[in-house]
Amino acid sequence: MTGFPSISWNLLLPQIVLLSTALFLLLLAVIYRGGGRSRGATVAGAVFSLLGLGVAAFMALAQYDTVADTFGAMLRLDPFSTFFTLLIIGGAALCVLLSVREAGGLKAMAGEYYALLIFSVLGMVVMVTAADLLVIFIGLETMSLAVYILVGIGGERENGAEGSLKYFLIGAFASAFLIYGIALLLGTTGTTRLDGIASGLNLAEGGSLQLVAVALVLIGFLFKIAAVPFHMWAPDAYEGAPTPITAFMAVAVKASAFAVLLRVLNVSLLPLADYWLPVMWTLAVLTMTVGNLAAIFQGNIKRMLAYSSIAHAGYLLVALASIDPAAAGVGNDPAMASVLFYLTVYTLMNVGAFGVLIYLGGGGRQMETLEQIKGTGFRYPLLGVAMTVFMFSLAGIPPTGGFLGKFYVFSAAVNRGLISLAIIGVLNSAASAYYYIRVTVQMYMRQSDEQLPGLPFSLPLAAAVLLALYGVFQLGIAPSDLLTAADRAVLFLR
Amino acid sequence: MAEQIFFYFFAALSIVSAFLAVTRKNPVVSVVWLISCMFSLAVIYVILSAFFLAAVQVIVYAGAILMLFVFVIMMLNLKTGMVGQLRNLGLKFVGLIAALLILRQFYSAIKGAGAMTGLPPRAAAGFGEAAAVGKLLYSQYIYPLELMAVLLLVAIVGALVLAGKEQS
Amino acid sequence: MEPLAVQYDILRWIVLSPLLGAVVISLLGRTLPRKLTGTIASAAVGVSFFIGLAAFIKLKGLAGHGHGEQAAFLSDTLYRWLAVGGLSVDVAFAFDRLSAVMVLVVAGVSALIHIYSMGYMAHDKSYWRYFAYLNLFVFFMLVLVLADNAVVMFVGWEGVGLCSYLLIGFWFEDPEKAYAGKKAFIVNRIGDFGFLLGIILIFWTLGTVNFNEIAGQAPAVLVAGGSLATLICLLLFLGATGKSAQIPLYVWLPDAMAGPTPVSALIHAATMVTAGVYMIVRLNVLYLLAPAAMCVVAVVGAATAIYAASIGLVQNDIKKVLAYSTVSQLGYMFLAVGVGAFSAGIFHLMTHAFFKALLFLGSGSVIHAMSGKQDIREMGGLKKKMPVTYWTFLFATLAIAGIPPFAGFFSKDEILWKAFSSPQGHWGLWLIGFAAAGMTAFYMFRLVFLTFHGQCRADEKTKSHLHESPYLMTVPLMVLGVLSVIGGFVGIPEILGGGNGFHHWLAPLLGNENGAVQVSAGVQHWPHAVEYTMIALSVAVAVAGIFGAWVFYIKQPEKPKQLAERWPLLHQLVYNKYYIDEIYNVFIVQPIKLTSTFLLWKIFDAGVIDGVVNLTGSSVRGLGRVAARLQNGYAQAYAVTFLIGVLLLIGSFVW
């Protein structure tokens, strides 16, 4: 019987900071509720959230080069986990900036809103740092529960509760599959540790049960990244959620699920590469195609972006299908590095697009459908330019980061000889331009039917949009730092 | 031998209860059958020497979780079944077929695991008792345990946020 | 043999100067006086031109100083853009003999058009925005021609498309113009898809995207005539047809005339649309390895040349005539590169840039004077009111018609001769080009006669406003007029006593000339008499075309009406552009719409279709009932889909 595991507390610092921040925000919520000062709660909540995220990011950055295990190797800190920790914290911080107005609408609930946001960030950080399936699972559930609630938060929105319920039900359903998979895997390999699973896999003896287990575990993660056919919850949940939370789901939830998928595939399931590579191929094709085709028909921009985010998950699956099992842990694999790069760009351009959408809605006039944004490009020139850039980046047009991300992913596919997959991918991305461009066309080339109101200036929103804009260009024009970091991070994936 | 008889009896009971739980019109009746199913499982846990877990099963599941269900059903006044026409029958039929095919897949995978047939005749002393579980929980599994605390806190906050009294 | 690269640091400023201009104008444009904005924009492009000139002189010097005459070029590497997994791409520019020609043409013509625009756009309310876009366009165009690898070229390629989209839709208020911009964008995306795939395939097979390395390795790696080489070349050509408006992707160009006229001159005549030709010549080594693809290029080029010319015969909008003429002339260029006459293609590209820019600017001057009217039936007799415009326009028309010694004569004649005589050529191709040349002469002179000769048919109000354009507009016209006259002298063929210097200048870069790729059939030597006959024939057909136009539109102006009455169907057909837009809609756009609808509804997200079903009415409602089974909105439908996914995924693992 093993004794108490040795613990390196300093490795836990980012998580401890996040937890303290969330708890402090809860306390704050209680204080402000007593006074009924909703504006104070909003501002203080945002400020302390950003502060906590900043400190956590700083802690993570300080140990960027650390490679260490703790808690009996349940946690593994390496550049890969730190890369994702930083990406998630960054995405969350941008979403906090986007949230200021939305949280203001929640009045007394603002404190809880931020607290739940930080809790879910904590869950994600746990997920990406974990080296044990159980810990991954608990992290995932922490994240999911918090997000289910955030989708339904606030009574005023029409469909929040419905989106939340659907997301929750299908999410719980998927979790049950994941748990069942974990149970079978634990039983047949004797461990939940990722590296232990790799050595415990034995296809000769009881192999098919292990394969079923692996399939169920993968389904649990594929659900979170909204891969077709496990995607159908996504548009409803995205549309029902408050827009900042939609952004949060689209970027942070997806990023953390991809991180876990990468780690599990590489650390535990490499011996089964022959099984899952073709699956990823098929899923990539389905996900890209369904996402794009459905997006073409959307009139609601939020829902369109939801389908678009499904399509982007498809492009990322192209990279997963291009993983070279021989290169894992020894050489740098462009396929895996491209996932990291793509997710970073994807985070920025999505946050940006949602940010513009939120900003446009600030004038007391709903701005969610293609009809409603008519003519806004001229009325609000800077927002128009920013939205255009984000749309072009999403469509993969140079010199934005979106182009490089796609180029990188598709050349990884070609590099592995998956030419037909690359062709399907490029075709998809060409088709996707159609609906992205339509947003720009509506903003610039159609007259609005009514007088467009002036928009109140919002510093946090403007900051988020500008940061995203800067990032999208930076990653398109001078991406080498990030590429190097991504390359290095995947080296430690074992 | 007695063990086997017990097992098969409660296995059958749990399946019947589960089936009834998901087919009854009245949600309260469903809950009752679900409780019966969970009790049967608790008995099987005892057969599997998971004594502590069997107790937790009864206390947490039957005692707390399902009571919460009953409470909500009562609160929402949903004692009768759904009214209105059934929709998506074809779809549900397809789903049922898929579910049965998945069961088939599970079953052939389980049968395929040929080498591991019988359970060992006797568990080690103390196996499955509270002390054994507790020791592991508070040593090797201390990190997930702490995380679980966070998870429960999130659940509490969430429940308050969503179902708490609406502020006017 | 690896070509010799000579570092030349100021090369980057050729590219950066217009970018800087665009940034300054978009930041300060609102506050700066109009004149200054225009001057900054023009100066930024001027700087590019003069640096280009300096680089050109330096490059010439290198050639003369024994640095291996073959292949010395100037290069400037800014930084490493990507370096991952065997792929490394630099942001780097290369100034070799080909890009030298392109830079000088692009920057030179752009500078003139910028100056012209200062006059033309003087009263537009979005003056600064226009110049910001224009500078941005020049930036991307120069990136395109200076790129030393295919990925950077692709950035320029997409960038010019983007700017073209912005500039076509410049007067956004008009929904028809906005639609034209969108059409241009989407058609170009189809082409770009081919180009990008071509690049990825090149990278996959050759392990590099650098042009010099491609040229060096392709003959060794790719099987000549092999399917891979053919596939790559066809994909690249798909990209070229999009950007350069060839069949079948030419549809966007005539509609793109919605933009301001100087934009049409710059983007849709002189620079962007020629990018496809440039790209093929840049990768000529690949094309020489794929004779089948070259054949496709030649046939498409010839077909486009005659097809567009025939539509041009009956257009009445002055800009539409020029637009179809551009499509037709681009067809000539592709015909040239398709038969392996790469230098002739670039030669025509250059002369065409001069005279077509001039024609567009001249038409802009006319439109300006006519208070925005573009219908040539309402013009006439403008010769006296606008002498400078008239004479420069006439020179350009003579050039495009192929009358010696104007620029177009030499380049077009070389193309026709090569189409006939080169190993990849065919007399059929020549015949098509020959016929198109006659048509070109006819419709261009029809344009001149209807616009500038005869009686003025405009209403009184317009008539009273008629005036010659200001100096800012006429000076560029005159400069381009001079170039249209003398521009051809750099490539006078040997048989006419010239040195064909243009061809020799580019020869080291061309695979069939420098021996990098052996062209299968031996070069046949034709007797001089044949060549003289050909020259005489092409001049004759041009003169015949002009004479025909004179007969129809000056001598007996009622003739065309008679013709229209005698063959009304034929006239209708040609006048309506063979109903090509309609055919596109029915056979391509609608089926794509239907297919995607069908796929979605049947297999995936049936709920989406519910909307479509509702829209299309009760006729499809019966089918809609099937769709309703998977109706979105029902959480359990999601669960069932999920379950089917589980079933298939486990199935793929276990069996």
Next chain:
Amino acid sequence: MIALQSLLTLSAVLFVIGVCGFITRRNVLIMFMSVELMLNAANLAMLAFARHNASMDPQVVAMFVMALAAAEVAVGLAIIVAVFRRRGTVNIDDLRNLKW
């Protein structure tokens, strides 16, 4: 002697009964109960393996699953209550404002 296969089969049957309940019942509460059944099935498999492998780890993991189930129920029921307050129904078929 009880075979491991019998235990796993029992667990699979319970799991699939849960799945069937989830996809067929319109009452979200019963759908949710079906998920609980699925979790129980997973626990049963875990405990069977614990006994079979003479390892305590699966028992601890099962413990975590129970705690998770409790948390999930708290949140899930709260969501259901919130939906009921807004829409006055717990019939999943009536909740389709979000679609297409």
